[in-house]
Amino acid sequence: MMGHLILRVTIKILFAPIILFALYVQFHGDYGPGGGFQAGVIFAVAFILHVLGFGLEETKKVLPPKVLPWLMAMGVLFYAGTGLLTLFLGGNYLDYDVIQPTSHHHAGQHIGILLVEFGVGLAVASTMLTIFYHFAGRVPEISDEDW
Amino acid sequence: MSEYAAQTSPILLLDLALLTLLVVTAFSMMRVRRLFAVVMLSGIYSLLSAAFFVSLDAVDVAFTEAAVGAGISTVLMLSAMLLTARREKPVVPGHRPLALVVVLITTAALFYATIDMPGFGDPNAPANTYVGQAYVEQTPKDIEVPNIVTAVLASYRGYDTLGETVVIFTAGIAVMLLLGAGSVRGGRKVKDPNPDEPVALQSAGTQEQLEKGRAP
Known part of the structure; x- marks a missing residue:
């Protein structure tokens, strides 16, 4: 199990920056390129790298696959729930202005976009990881000749 | 139209190089x-088209293409490849004149259509007028978010993005169902008993034994 030592060390060094970059893309989507979709994918890629380097079982200890379907559903419900919140506050569905109606710089829109993008990011990240777990779970480990 | 075409000429070489590499x-x-x-080549293709999107000033699309196309779908295709053969079946080469004719006519029609296309970045182009124009003008007043793409995606077209999120959710559910997450085996490695054996010839006794063996 000492093969790919350089890969493993590199993955360990890169893991935290990739997560950090995903969070940056997630919450900076209003100001720069990016948003929930891209951030979710980058977040999932960090864990996929971990699987490729350390094997599926190690990653399953960190992020158990049973959690992922709940996170998938939570992401979609977070998005839909933001719409319901604006409905209950008296606006139209997904009309974010009612979250902060007195704001002069449309703070409601900012909050609404952040909430919705968070839902998207959660759903995308957990879906990508679910798909990858199911594909990778069918073969025990990537053998050296397949690299 | 000509002045917009002239503005893009310094990048033209880069664009041509990228498109040639794509082909x-x-x-x-x-x-x-x-x-x-x-x-691997499909990952390279995605990365090249991401670079091409950057040169078209579509950074959000380029970002998505680089992350999804070059990143995650390459990994997913690799892990799917591990489940199947390593080589494609050799195709029997044959002459199909009808296919060639259809491809040639379509190519000619597409090339003919490019003559009518507006210059890159032309404000009077149909894509930049009407609703596109309205988004560019209204976003600073309505939403005050610097990235207009995010404003369109999350606010103006919130319903669409909700639909896209549901699509991704559905894709995840479909993979879980197809690859057997909810099965008795718990999504573990599946071994087909003997795929060559015709099912109809199996006696009732072996069927029962199989079902007993499957029960947890």
Whole structure:
């Protein structure tokens, strides 16, 4: 199990920056390129790298696959729930202005976009990881000749 | 139209190089029979088109293409490839004149259509007028978010993005169902008993034994 030592060390060094970059893309989507979709994918890629380097079982200890379907559903419900919140506050569905109606710089829109993008990011990240777990779970480990 | 075409001329060489590489990658993907090489080439194709999107000033699309196309779908294709053969079946070469004629006519029609296309960045182009114009004008007043793409995606077209999120959710559910997450085996490695054996010839006794063996 000492093969790919350089890969493993590199993955360990890169893991935290990739997560950090995903969070940056997630919450900076209003100001720069990016948003929930891209951030979710980058977040999932960090864990996929971990699987490729350390094997599926190690990653399953960190992020158990049973959690992922709940996170998938939570992401979609977070998005839909933001719409319901604006409905209950008296606006139209997904009309974010009612979250902060007195704001002069449309703070409601900012909050609404952040909430919705968070839902998207959660759903995308957990879906990508679910798909990858199911594909990778069918073969025990990537053998050296397949690299 | 001509002044907009003139503005883009310094990048024209870069664009041409990227597009040439795209065509070369596509052709080599068709020629190569090793699936590993095909997957890697498709990742390269995505990365090249991401670079091309950057040169078209579509950074959000480029970002998505680089993350999804070059990143995660390459990994997913690789892990899918591990479940199947490593090589594509050799195709019997044959002459199909009808296909050639259809491709040639379509290519000619597409080239003919490009003559009518507006210059890159032309404000009077149909894509930049009407609703596109309205988004550019209204976003600073309505939403005050610097990235107009995010404003369109999350606010103006919130319903669409909700639909896209549901699509991704559905894709995840479909993979879980197809690859057997909810089965008795718990999504573990599946071993087909004997795929060559016709099912109809199996006696009732072996069926019962199989079902007993499957019960937890």
